[in-house]
Amino acid sequence: MTTISNFLAPDHQRCDNLFAVAEAAAARGDWDNAATGFVHFQNAMLHHFAMEEEVMFPAFETRTGMTQGPTAMMRSEHRQMTDLLNQMAEAAARKDSDAFLGDAETLLIIMQQHNMKEEQMLYQMADQVLAGELEELIGRMRAMD
Amino acid sequence: MSKPASLSLDQAPPITVPLRFFLTAPLFAITAALLLLWQGPDLFSSRWNPALLGATHLLTLGHMGLTMLGAIMQMLPVVASAPMRRPALAAALVHTLGTGGIVLLCTGLAFTLPLALKFALPILGSALLLFAALVVITLRRAMPHNMTARAMRLAALMLGATALLGLTLLSNHAFGWWLQSREALTNLHLTWGLLGWVGILVIGVSYQVVPMFLLTPPYPAKITRWLAALLFILLLALAPASHSPALRILLGSLLAAGFAVFALTTLRLQSQRRRKQPDVTLNFWRGGMISLLLAVALWLAARVIPALDMAQSYNPLLGVLMIVGFAMSVINGMLYKIVPFLVWFHLQSRRGPSGPKVPNVREILPESRARGQMWLHFAALGSLLAAIFLPASLTYPAALLFGASNLWLWLNVILASRTYRRINGLIIEASGHGAAAPQIMK
Numbered sequence: 034m035t036t037i038s039n040f041l042a043p044d045h046q047r048c049d050n051l052f053a054v055a056e057a058a059a060a061r062g063d064w065d066n067a068a069t070g071f072v073h074f075q076n077a078m079l080h081h082f083a084m085e086e087e088v089m090f091p092a093f094e095t096r097t098g099m100t101q102g103p104t105a106m107m108r109s110e111h112r113q114m115t116d117l118l119n120q121m122a123e124a125a126a127r128k129d130s131d132a133f134l135g136d137a138e139t140l141l142i143i144m145q146q147h148n149m150k151e152e153q154m155l156y157q158m159a160d161q162v163l164a165g166e167l168e169e170l171i172g173r174m175r176a177m178d
Numbered sequence: 179m180s181k182p183a184s185l186s187l188d189q190a191p192p193i194t195v196p197l198r199f200f201l202t203a204p205l206f207a208i209t210a211a212l213l214l215l216w217q218g219p220d221l222f223s224s225r226w227n228p229a230l231l232g233a234t235h236l237l238t239l240g241h242m243g244l245t246m247l248g249a250i251m252q253m254l255p256v257v258a259s260a261p262m263r264r265p266a267l268a269a270a271l272v273h274t275l276g277t278g279g280i281v282l283l284c285t286g287l288a289f290t291l292p293l294a295l296k297f298a299l300p301i302l303g304s305a306l307l308l309f310a311a312l313v314v315i316t317l318r319r320a321m322p323h324n325m326t327a328r329a330m331r332l333a334a335l336m337l338g339a340t341a342l343l344g345l346t347l348l349s350n351h352a353f354g355w356w357l358q359s360r361e362a363l364t365n366l367h368l369t370w371g372l373l374g375w376v377g378i379l380v381i382g383v384s385y386q387v388v389p390m391f392l393l394t395p396p397y398p399a400k401i402t403r404w405l406a407a408l409l410f411i412l413l414l415a416l417a418p419a420s421h422s423p424a425l426r427i428l429l430g431s432l433l434a435a436g437f438a439v440f441a442l443t444t445l446r447l448q449s450q451r452r453r454k455q456p457d458v459t460l461n462f463w464r465g466g467m468i469s470l471l472l473a474v475a476l477w478l479a480a481r482v483i484p485a486l487d488m489a490q491s492y493n494p495l496l497g498v499l500m501i502v503g504f505a506m507s508v509i510n511g512m513l514y515k516i517v518p519f520l521v522w523f524h525l526q527s528r529r530g531p532s533g534p535k536v537p538n539v540r541e542i543l544p545e546s547r548a549r550g551q552m553w554l555h556f557a558a559l560g561s562l563l564a565a566i567f568l569p570a571s572l573t574y575p576a577a578l579l580f581g582a583s584n585l586w587l588w589l590n591v592i593l594a595s596r597t598y599r600r601i602n603g604l605i606i607e608a609s610g611h612g613a614a615a616p617q618i619m620k
C-alpha cells in the first residue's frame with residue numbers, strides 16, 4: 034500500500050541525487066551542466082514543497098487541529114531553503130563557485146536535517162492520522178506537476 | 179499527542195554554548211605540545227611518568243573531552259527532539275568547572291602536586307558526572323528508534339564510569355594511599371574512556387553525519403541496531419574479567435572485531451558517496467578510520483606475538499593511534515562542519531527579512547585554511563608515530579608540528595567566531611536604525 038512515508042521519502046532521495054549532480058558540476062567549473070543540473074534540482078525541490086504545503090500539510094492540520102505544530106515548522110524551513118535556492122541561482126548565473134558551493138553546503142545540512150525530521154516524525158504521524166484518506170491525498174499529490 | 183519539537187532557533191542553544199567549549203579545547207592540545215617540548219624524549223620513558231599522565235589528560239579531557247561536551251550540548255536538543263532546560267547555565271557550569279578541574283588535574287599529575295589533585299577531585303568529578311546525568315536525563319525523551327540517541331546515552335554512561343574510575347585512581351595520587359589493583363583499574367579506565375566514551379560516541383554520531391554530509395547510503399540496520407549496545411556490554415564485562423586473562427582476550431578480540439566492522443563499514447560507505455568533490459572533513463574521517471584499524475591490528479598482533487606486547491614502543495603506539503590518529507582526527511574534522519554552519523545558522527536566524535547579508539559557510543571558514551591545518555595534523559600524527567622509534571631526532575619536530583597544527587585549529591575557530599561577532603554587530607546596528615538602514619547595509 035502506498036503511504037505518505039513511502040511516497041514522499043523517495044522524493045527526498047531524488048532531490049538529493051539532483052543536488053549531487055549540480056554541485057559536482059559546479060565544483061568542476063562546468064557551468065553549463067551546473068546551470069541545467071541546478072534548474073532540475075530547484076524544480077524538484079519546489080515541486081516537493083508544493084506537494085506538502087498544498088495537499089499533505091493542510092490535510093494534516095485539518096485532521097489534528099494543529100496549525101502551529103510541526104507543519105508550521107516545516108513550512109518555515111521550506112522558506113529558508115527557498116531563499117538559499119534563490120541565492121544559488123544568482124551565484125550560478127554569475128558563475129561564482131565560492132558563493133554557489135558555500136550555499137550548497139549550507140543547504141545540504143538544512144535539507145538533510147529537515148528530511149530526517151519529516152521521515153522520522155511527521156510522515157509517520159501523518160500516515161496514522163490520515164489513514165482513511167491516504168489514497169485520495171496521494172492521488173492529488175501525484176497529479177501535481 | 180505531544181507536540182514534536184522543532185530544530186528552530188527557539189530550540190537550538192545560544193551559539194556561545196558550544197563555542198565556549200570549541201574555543202578552549204585547542205589550547206589544551208597546544209599545552210600538551212609544550213609539555214612534550216619541555217620533557218623531550220623522556221616523556222614516553224614509562225607509562226606512569228607523571229608528565230605523560232598530564233599530557234594524556236590534556237588531550238583526552240582537555241582537547242577531546244571539551245570538544246565532545248560542546249558538540250553534544252549542541253546536538254542534544256535535535257537528537258532528543260526536545261529542548262534542553264537552561265542550556266546556557268548548564269554550559270557555563272560544565273565548562274567552568276570542567277576547565278578548572280582539567281587544569282588542576284593536569285598540573286597536579288604532571289608536577290606531582292597532591293594539593294592541586296585534592297581540589298581537582300570534587301571539581302572535575304562534579305563537572306563530568308553532572309554532564310553525564312544531564313545527557314541521560316535529556317535523552318529520556320528521545321524517540322525510541324533514534325539510534326544516535328541510544329549510542330549517545332551509552333557513551334554518556336561510559337563517561338560517568340570512566341570518570342568514577344579516574345577519580346578512584348586520582349585519590350591514590352592525591353592522598354598517597356596505595357591502591358592495590360592500580361594497573362588493572364588503569365587499564366579498565368583507559369579502555370572505557372577511549373572505546374566506551376569516545377568510541378561509542380563517534381559510532382553514534384557517524385550514523386547521522388556520515389550519510390548526511392556525504393550523501394552515502396545509510397549504515398546497515400543490523401549495525402545501527404546492535405553495534406553500540408554490544409560494545410557497551412563487552413566493555414562492562416571487562417570489569418569482572420580483569421582476573422581472567424583468557425576471558426579478557428576473548429572480550430578484547432570481540433571488541434576489536436566490532437570496531438573493525440565499524441571502521442570498514444564507514445570507509446565503504448564513504449567510497450559510495452554521491453558527493454564526490456574533495457572534502458576536508460572526509461579526509462579527516464578517513465585518517466581517523468585508518469588509525470582505528472591500525473590500532474586494532476596492532477592490538478591483535480600483540481596477542482599473537484608476545485614480543486610485541488613486551489616492546490617499549492607498543493603502548494605509546496597504541497595511545498598515539500587511538501588518541502591523535504582516531505579521536506583527534508574525527509573531532510577536528512567535525513569541527514569544520516559544525517562551527518561554520520552554527521555561525522551561519524545563528525546569524526541567518528537573527529538577521530530578519532532585510533538585515534545585512536550573511537556570509538556563507540565557505541566565507542566563514544575558507545576551505546584552504548581547513549585544508550592546510552589538516553595536512554599539518556597528519557604530518558604531526560606521522561611524526562609522533564615515527565618519534566616513538568627515533569625519539570632522539572624526531573621528538574622535538576613532532577612536538578612542534580603537533581603544537582602548530584592545534585594553534586592553527588584554534589585560529590580557525592577564532593576566525594569563525596570573530597565573523598559571527600562582526601556580522602552580529604551589523605545586525606544589531608541595522609535593526610537599531612529603523613526601517614531604512616537594512617537597505618543600505620545590503
Ligand code: HEM
Pocket residue numbers: 224225226230231234235238239243283302303306340341342343344345347348350351360364367368371372375376
Ligand atoms: C574525571 C576524569 C578523569 C580522571 C580523574 C582521570 C584520572 C586518571 C589517573 C589518575 C590516571 C593514572 C592512573 C595511575 O597513575 O594510577 C589515569 C590514566 C589514564 N586515563 Fe584518565 N582520568 C579521567 C578521565 C579520562 C578520560 C575521559 C580518558 C579518555 C578518554 C582518560 C584516559 C586515560 C588514559 C589513556 C590513561 C593511561 C595513561 C597511561 O597509561 O600512561 N582518562 N587517569
